């Protein structure tokens with residue numbers, strides 16, 4: 211199944227909060243498996259994550275609950291369908307939508323958002339969104355769409371345009387004098 215096969219559902223059939231916090235826990239790497247113990251338990255029926263304390267002192271475990279959780283067996287396309295697709299549907303109905311990946315280095319943000327392009331089942335959120343959006347546009351008659359895309363890396367106050375041919379070029383950060391707080395990027 212691909213995103214092109216997904217049927218649009220009406221937004222009203224699904225009740226959703228405006229902001230949802232979803233946690234995905236990646237599998238342990240080969241080196242982590244050798245030298246570390248997994249202290250994370252995930253219950254995707256209740257959306258809870260339990261951190262076990264392997265030391266004898268202190269709390270035995272701590273539990274945190276989120277809107278939904280994905281464990282290390284979760285598949286890219288399932289994450290897309292359950293969590294991302296409703297947002298894409300809303301965007302195609304004219305609403306704003308944001309998908310934001312946050313986490314410590316090495317926790318799997320790039321894998322979830324971008325994935326691996328050479329293996330279809332490992333494609334992440336971005337290619338799956340694009341696939342669905344362009345498939346939807348191609349099937350829609352008598353309606354014009356405008357799709358804009360930018361792709362930037364912001365790292366240690368340096369901004370890089372990842373769609374630029376010149377990957378060495380840095381974009382300038384400037385503060386707007388009229389609004390004060392808004393930072394703009396100038397090409």
Ligand SMILES: Nc1ncnc2c1ncn2[C@@H]1O[C@H](COP(=O)(O)OP(=O)(O)OP(=O)(O)O)[C@@H](O)[C@H]1O
Pocket residue numbers: 235236237282313314315316317318319320321322
């Ligand atoms: N759900 C997953 N299934 C299998 N491998 C994963 C998964 N998530 C992450 N990985 C692997 O874990 C490693 C770290 O992931 P990734 O590079 O996506 O982390 P990151 O959060 O983007 O890191 P950084 O902030 O340093 O860029 C990669 O080798 C990636 O392939």
